[in-house]
Amino acid sequence: MNKLLVLTIVSFLLFTMNVFAENNPKDGDANKQANFAKHKAMHIEGIQSRITVLQTALSCVSATTAHEQMHACHEKEKSAMEAIHAKHEAQKAANEASRPK
Numbered sequence: 001m002n003k004l005l006v007l008t009i010v011s012f013l014l015f016t017m018n019v020f021a022e023n024n025p026k027d028g029d030a031n032k033q034a035n036f037a038k039h040k041a042m043h044i045e046g047i048q049s050r051i052t053v054l055q056t057a058l059s060c061v062s063a064t065t066a067h068e069q070m071h072a073c074h075e076k077e078k079s080a081m082e083a084i085h086a087k088h089e090a091q092k093a094a095n096e097a098s099r100p101k
Helices: 002-023 030-062 067-098
Strands: none
Touching: 030 067
16 A cells, blocks of 8 residues: 555656656757756656665564664664765755856
């Protein structure tokens, strides 16, 4: 049930992103389209990373039998999410540095 909900949400997000990309051709510049595709891929990768972490956390918590185990699952989830956020911030910084002024 939970996997179905997650997959439904991700499918909806991907569908709406595709609709937006097709209906908003503001500028035909190939460079902007390439940047959009790169940004979109980065965003999708981030969503998939978070889904993986949450599925792992769900499995971990489901297997627990004591509060301490659940706390350990939460700490693992928290550190994994922090790593994802740090990677995202590093990618943002690199994109900002490479952007022409």
